[in-house]
Amino acid sequence: MDTANGRVRVRAGGRSEKVRQAVGEATLAFLAEGRLTFSVVDVAARAGVGRRTVYRWWPTRHDLLVEALRTHVRRAPVVDAVGSWEENLRALAHRLAEFAAGPVEVAIAAIMAGGQHPEFNQTVLEQWRPAMESWHQLVHVAAENGEVAEGLDPRTVIDTLLVPIVFTPLAMRRPMGTSEVDALVDLLLTGTRAR
Missing domain, CATH: 1.10.357.10 (Tetracycline Repressor, domain 2)
Structure with a gap:
């Protein structure tokens, strides 16, 4: 080393x-x-x-x-933008839901939510940046393909996906169910659809 x-x-x-x-x-x-x-x-x-x-x-x-x-973070879900927006978003959502329910991720979310260790929160966000950028790229590709509305902020789209996926295991003490993830994806697809 x-x-x-x-x-x-x-x-x-x-x-x-x-x-x-x-x-x-x-x-x-x-x-x-x-x-x-x-x-x-x-x-x-x-x-x-x-x-x-x-x-x-x-x-x-x-x-x-x-x-x-x-x-x-090397274990975080990655989805290549090779399918349609719906396929990519659904694949990412289900992989994230499984990942977010793991004990390490739940503990990290709990520590961050406590707000007592700002330096830890900053370190977590820095380490997650490359993964987040790859997820934002899915929105960019969908926009280039005319599958989502023009002018969408990729960060807003991905944050809208992440918040319930991370919150459910943290606050409800259970993973988000398959049908719940699909319902969330359907909602996002409706909200991001090109007009």
């Missing part, structure tokens, strides 16, 4: 990659428990990695959170 430019660099495969994965998963496990109060020592113990190694590669809790969130 190389910490040049403040970033952890890992060669693909080998011990370095295994350590990175173990540390990311250990940190995610603390987040799944709703804990932000863990220490570098706690993560090292849970990951089965030497404390000195963790301190050397991830000297702060913030560094550990960034590593964990990178690991988590």
